[in-house]
Amino acid sequence: xxxxxLGPPGAGKGTQAQRLEQxxxxxxxxxxxxxxxxxxxxxxxxxxxxxIVESGSFVPDPVxxxxxxxxxxxxxxxHGFILDGxxxxxxxxxxxxxxxxxxxxxxxxxxxxxxDAEQIVGRLAQRRAPDGTRRADDEPDTVRHRIQVYRxxxxxxxxxxxxxxxxxxxxxxxxxxxxxxAIVAALKLGTTTPAR
Numbered sequence: 001x002x003x004x005x006l007g008p009p010g011a012g013k014g015t016q017a018q019r020l021e022q023x024x025x026x027x028x029x030x031x032x033x034x035x036x037x038x039x040x041x042x043x044x045x046x047x048x049x050x051x052i053v054e055s056g057s058f059v060p061d062p063v064x065x066x067x068x069x070x071x072x073x074x075x076x077x078x079h080g081f082i083l084d085g086x087x088x089x090x091x092x093x094x095x096x097x098x099x100x101x102x103x104x105x106x107x108x109x110x111x112x113x114x115x116d117a118e119q120i121v122g123r124l125a126q127r128r129a130p131d132g133t134r135r136a137d138d139e140p141d142t143v144r145h146r147i148q149v150y151r152x153x154x155x156x157x158x159x160x161x162x163x164x165x166x167x168x169x170x171x172x173x174x175x176x177x178x179x180x181x182a183i184v185a186a187l188k189l190g191t192t193t194p195a196r
Contacts, residue, residue, distance in 0.1 A: 001026065001080040002105060007113030008150045010120040011172045012179060017082045019180050024189055025079035031086040034067055065095050088153045090160050109187055110161040113172035117147050
């Protein structure tokens with residue numbers, strides 16, 4: 001099963017993706033992590049991406065699609081994957097669908113973790129780095145800005161997936177366990193862990 005996980009900063013996407021990865025063998029794919037890894041490794045793609053990023057431009061959709069195509073061909077994605085951070089626009093969503101269809105694959109579901117913005121501000125205000133300090137991007141004004149950026153970037157792609165019948169809204173205001181249970185029920189995953 002291949003899914004996309006959407007939700008504002010602090011909605012619990014990372015936590016839920018890890019639980020799906022551990023319990024069901026789905027591999028979490030963070031496009032930001034992939035780009036940083038390619039740049040750090042100095043691969044041809046990484047060098048290309050580095051020059052784009054350093055110029056202040058966005059990484060073009062075809063480059064992102066090639067990156068995801070390459071990543072999803074790896075053996076740890078055999079049971080499926082969870083995309084986190086992509087797509088952000090309708091053109092990216094369409095390009096992703098086209099690339100997957102060429103490989104007889106598809107996005108099975110798009111999970112949207114819905115949470116109240118002010119609850120997120122409160123949640124992240126309590127979050128601490130390992131040394132006990134608050135991360136700079138968890139400051140209330142910064143969090144509100146990040147939420148607004150998320151809304152501006154993500155809102156346009158919701159109708160694309162909703163019209164295709166793939167958008168599943170999950171109440172992210174529940175406990176972590178309740179959110180996980182709601183995701184498992186919505187995806188009809190059952191309780192078994194696939195063999196690896």
